[in-house]
Amino acid sequence: QPHFHVCKLCHSNPIPAIETMLRDVEIGFNVNMITPYVECTTRCPEMTADVMGYVLARSCAKPTTPNRAFLNQADANLSPWLVNLGEFVGRFYKKHPHTDLHGLLTVVTRRIHNEAVETAPQGGLPSTQAEYKGESLIRVILEALIEYMGGYFTVADMTSDQLHCLAGGPRLKSESIAIGKKEDSSRKEKTRQALFNTLVDLGLVPVLWYSLSQQRHHFLSEEFSEVHGGAGGLKLVGLLFDGNHECFLKLTEFLAQACARDKYTSLLP
Numbered sequence: 001q002p003h004f005h006v007c008k009l010c011h012s013n014p015i016p017a018i019e020t021m022l023r024d025v026e027i028g029f030n031v032n033m034i035t036p037y038v039e040c041t042t043r044c045p046e047m048t049a050d051v052m053g054y055v056l057a058r059s060c061a062k063p064t065t066p067n068r069a070f071l072n073q074a075d076a077n078l079s080p081w082l083v084n085l086g087e088f089v090g091r092f093y094k095k096h097p098h099t100d101l102h103g104l105l106t107v108v109t110r111r112i113h114n115e116a117v118e119t120a121p122q123g124g125l126p127s128t129q130a131e132y133k134g135e136s137l138i139r140v141i142l143e144a145l146i147e148y149m150g151g152y153f154t155v156a157d158m159t160s161d162q163l164h165c166l167a168g169g170p171r172l173k174s175e176s177i178a179i180g181k182k183e184d185s186s187r188k189e190k191t192r193q194a195l196f197n198t199l200v201d202l203g204l205v206p207v208l209w210y211s212l213s214q215q216r217h218h219f220l221s222e223e224f225s226e227v228h229g230g231a232g233g234l235k236l237v238g239l240l241f242d243g244n245h246e247c248f249l250k251l252t253e254f255l256a257q258a259c260a261r262d263k264y265t266s267l268l269p
Helices: 002-012 016-026 030-042 047-061 080-097 104-120 137-150 158-166 169-179 185-201 202-219 222-227 234-258 261-267
Strands: none
Touching: 002 016, 002 047, 002 185, 002 222, 016 030, 016 080, 030 080, 030 185, 047 169, 104 185, 104 202, 137 169, 137 185, 137 202, 137 234, 158 169, 185 202, 185 234, 202 222, 202 234, 222 234, 222 261, 234 261
16 A cells, blocks of 8 residues: 555655655656556645645746757657656646646746747747747646546547547547546546636636647748758657647637536637
């Protein structure tokens, strides 16, 4: 029963134990340990869960460095530590929907929006393009929250039957993806509403829509192509554009499914 030992370690001073756990997750020595780590927090008190939320927000707010970059420029792929962190964040908040999301979502949205503002031309003058920093790739955290808390999973390689089910409604889509899996509907709705209410209460929905739209347009601009038109440039553009568009669609469909039509209409700019 490892969760009892984790609770004892986190009871008096939770930050060192949580930082050690996150360090192992980011290193990625064994990605199969992400789920057991989350399960170890099942019996932790709410104080420990709130501290975990603070440490996760602090981790997402750390500036990028050569050793901690969001994007691997050599092969134009997302850094493994970011993917692992995103999965851990999604699974943790699905397990603890009562944990405060304000800090984490504010940090993620701010980093996405700041890069959208930097890439936009100021005063009608063309902006001077520099090497893409990849700040907006923190959207991986947002996508993980939508997948695990919102129950909006995507399948890379669908069967013919699953593709046929996409023509149906939200219930048919979710059932075709989650074949053989039974989740507590009340718990699923609770986690979904926790994420939706936080996004709406903080006013992050229009900011995310605007920022993702601006970046999507920027990735196809001539200025971006001139700077990143070398070796591997096409793969980089594909990764950024497709990933950004996928995040935009996930956010939009999640909002449409999480609330009534009148509420969704009021969110539109």
